[in-house]
Amino acid sequence: MTRTQADYTQLITSRHIEAVVIGASAGGVEAMLHLFRSLPQRYQLPIIAILHMREMRESKLADLFQHYVSIKVKEAQDKETIRNNTLYFAGPGYHLSIEQSREFSLSCEPPVHFSRPAIDFLMESAADTYGERLAGILLTGANEDGAVGLQKIKHAGGLTVVQDPQEAMADYMPLAAIKLAAPHLVLGLRDIQQFLIALGEQHVH
């Protein structure tokens, strides 16, 4: 099922991607560290990430990742304008959405798939805002959050990528997304890493 580099090169040259949204749960910290460590300092796109953690008030994710990542890392704030060259993490306890004005919004609706923030929330609102100029990536995870969101991104014309379930630490999330959303690409982490970098370079041109 895994597609080759030639496939995604062709997929991305026809588009102008303006943002990346990415989600994971179980095994996600390691997977995202692996992906983001190699991002060049001049990486242009905004990346907006949700990692399910046990609900707690303070998130240390942004601090943790900043040690390893060369672009700016921060927690997404309510009504903050999304900037390029930045990796945002959703904070715990609130859903994170993207407004048409390209600002973040937080909200307190009940958890979705036992998750708040829910990947579906972020992805659906991002699909609404960015349409075909969005890439959505779903990684390892132990619930089905993100499948509906990724489907929304695909329907809106955006690019969709799922981590190869055989490689993922928890295959439930990628399998659910592949089944529901039929993503453009199913790739191993190493290839997703290259894909991310290629998206950023595409953005510069």
Add this chain to the structure above:
Amino acid sequence: MSKATIPTKTGAENTRLSTLDIELRLLLEAIYLRYNYDFRDYAGASQKRRVVQALRALNCQSVSELQALVLHDQSIFMHLLQYLTIPVSEMFRDPSYFARLREEVLPVLKTYPSLKVWIAGCSTGEEVYSFAILLKEEDLLDRTIIYATDINPQSLEKARKGVFALDRMQLYTKNYQQAGGKRAFSDYYTAAYNAALFDRSLCDNVTFADHSLATDTVFSETHLVSCRNVLIYFNRGLQDRALGLFHESLCHRGFLGLGSKESLDFSDYSHRFEAIDKRERIFRKL
């Protein structure tokens, strides 16, 4: 959450407003004109999601269909209102917020002969009872008037009754203790069947009232305004309107408490308040 079909964008709609976005805008306009509830400056993304949920619950195929029902039937509007507002709350939510109020703010408020506290967007009342308990334990409740306001009459009615699900009491007790509670939390309620009925005397000085941060004006001078997890549902313009009301209502050096993820950073009012505790989002009027 259900995975029923959500109207999706196709083809040409991507370039401009989608049909759904047009319908949503018209619905909010219709609600404003018909019922004088103004949701037009709410943050759009989560609002859209909640309206789409309401479509399923009210068995409508489109927002236009819902709009027609809402315009002609007030009970449908009241039903939709439960989706447009977000009645999610808990007692002593973010216990450290209440602990800081107890330590830093109430000692200052004690110096006033009488007090007015405004809990804006009080929803179903969990925060109101939390404040009443806090003030009682600091011997301030008798000389305090609490204004508890919300736009949702069903929430206000629930708040007035002071009856909460018994299975929530375990969490609330834990919160209360972490907030520095001085007694047994169960002293404040009577358990009956699956409900906890809160001590009526807590509400002797509480005025529950319909008030909109989007359309109404200031009604009283206050010493403390607590408005938590309400501003996140507003766009920046409406956030500024609400903060303007709080600023106007607060007395000289009055206190403002916001939700744990709310800030004044992106607001016109950032320089009109100083942070007393940045982490707990407690501010003081300059």
